Amino acid sequence: MENNKIVLLEGVCKRFPAGKTEFTALSNISLSFGKGEFAGLVGPSGSGKTTLLNIIGSLDTPSEGTADVLGKRINLLSHKEAAQLRNYGIGFIFQTYNLLPVYSVYDNVEFALLLQKMSSEARKKAVMEALEWVGLTEKVKSRPSMLSGGECQRVAIARAIVKKPQLVLADEPSANLDSKNSHHIVQTMKRINKELGTTFIFSTHDEKVMQYLDRIIYLKDGMVDKDETVNK
Amino acid sequence: MLTFILAFRNLMGSGKRTWLNVSVLSLAFVVIIFYNGLLEGWNVQARTDTMAWETGNGRLSHPLFDQFDPFTLADSHGKTDEGLLTLLGKDASPVLITQATAYPNGRLFNVLLKGIDTRQTLLSVPVRLMDSLASAGEGGVIPAVIGDRMAKAAKLKAGDMMVVRWRDANGTFDAREVMIAEVFRTNVPSVDVSQVWIPLEYLREMTSMYGEATYITLSKEGVAKLNGAADDKLPASGELYKGWRYEDEDALMHEIDTVIKAKKGSSTVISMLLLCIALLAIFDTQILSIFRRQKEIGTYIALGMTRLKVVGIFTIEGTIHSVLAIALGTLWGMPLLKWIQHTGIPMPSNTDQAGLAIADKIVPVYSAGMLLATVLLVVISSLVVSYIPARKISKMKPTEALKGKLV
Structure with missing residues (x-):
């Protein structure tokens, strides 16, 4: 793997069974992402954005080709090793926030750290710091049901960055948000990217998000259509 | 965690x-x-x-005795070992059983006549009144105690008389009057239903089974005494001990x-x-x-x-x-x-x-x-x-x- 490349995909294909035949979601994808990138996978529904994010996030494996993430080959990882990789190296942000409904804001953010054997003091400090980043220190005791969509997504961002991962994968993070909130959360992520050097990879088709991206990879029918660097 | x-x-x-x-x-x-x-x-x-009422903590039974088969009663009696009874003292109570027919108020009942030592304290069967009446020698009347189920079935109460007929060791029928000295209340039907308890010596004399018993009930201390004896310790349950079949608590409680x-x-x-x-x-x-x-x-x-x-x-x-x-x-x-x-x-x-x-x-x-x-x-x-x-x-x-x- 090249020195500053934290994600390296070589000829990645992903096929899913569809009845008696197979559906090809990704076809011969070769991409790499360096440290501190703020990149997006853009394309219409069914273009393979989420599938590619899932493979990079070690939630899925390629049918063909290789995927190296943070120095680990995804194809070869056991369930336990993949969990370890996600636990320490990768943060996830989902379109529907996926917050744990019975937990408070604090608990939701802390959850990511509970899996790492960290002292409660260090945990508390990290959680408060992450909530400060997203401007939610006032809402630590609130449950997700008491928050707006924008606030929920900010909690999800805090949960993703609290363990200071090298890589954050955000799957359509603004899809359920209004314009103002969309801008706000992407600006927050951009700030984290700049200040912490965290690599962000988005899947999106939201123009509001795209304007902040440094690199846009257009996917079409499971293939890379265009890979362009912007704002630089 | x-x-x-x-x-x-x-x-x-x-x-x-x-x-x-x-x-x-x-x-x-x-x-x-x-x-x-x-x-x-x-x-x-x-x-x-x-x-408390029937089995004690162990029993030495005549080898032929089967408590579920009254036909074994005619043969299941034997001379008690006086040395053994002396050793055990109040920790043993011999009981002699024979089949009989009672005629309370003109009715007919098949009963078991059970002879019990009137000075025993091991079993809860009330014997004190029988003892005093037997000592007084009330005109040859046999004092008896019965349970309230028997009393109810035979419509008997304390002070009532009834005729009892039995066969002695030689097979000869004999009959005498029995006086109900006391009616007791017990939770144990097997010492009550169709049972008439009389002094052991009376029954031995009536049946010509002098010095005999059907079984010897043992207290906890009695069992311990026999087990603690230097020789002739109690065998395993069901085996013979000095000609008597020993049954331990578990065997007696089997039912x-x-x-x-x-x-x-x-x-x-x-x-x-x-x-x-x-x-x-x-x-x-x-x-x-x-x-x-x-x-x-x-x-x-x-x-x-x-x-x-x-x-x-x-x-x-x-x-x-x-x-x-x-x-x-x-x-x-x-x-x-x-x-x-x-x-x-x-x-x-x-x-x-x-x-x-x-x-x-x-x-x-x-x-x-x-x-x-x-x-x-x-x-x-x-x-x-x-x-x-x-x-x-x-x-x-x-x-x-x-x-x-x-x-």
């Missing part, structure tokens, strides 16, 4: 659903303890009463134990049904939980949890129901069970017609072993029913779980 904390948090977050399951399971928990306690109480009472075991079987069915209902509720909740919380499961995995750990969370979530149920059951069940133990459960007056020792009231006994076994049963069974649906998680694809697709 993390798994426990997370499972507990999730469970508490589920609110009413959790408490509904916990309530049903706590009911099952308390009912199981109650049933088992009731049977244990009956067992203890039946054993205590039977030992009671068998009945209690059978009763426990039927009560277990009821308890298990109730437990199954409670476990079914947990099982359903688990299935529903896993179905409804797929996104949550996917999120756990995405955040770095292994599938096994997620299975653990869901299994422990289900199992905590049982822990809470035990706590809740202790909270409301303990005072109730204590109160029942204090007041006892009244038994219908004709229950003892079954031939078993049943008191007017049964006092449940809750032993530590029984409580522990019930706790383990509830916890382990809820662990199993929680695990079975949770296993599905290990086969779940995280990408599909995150989308909330069907399992």
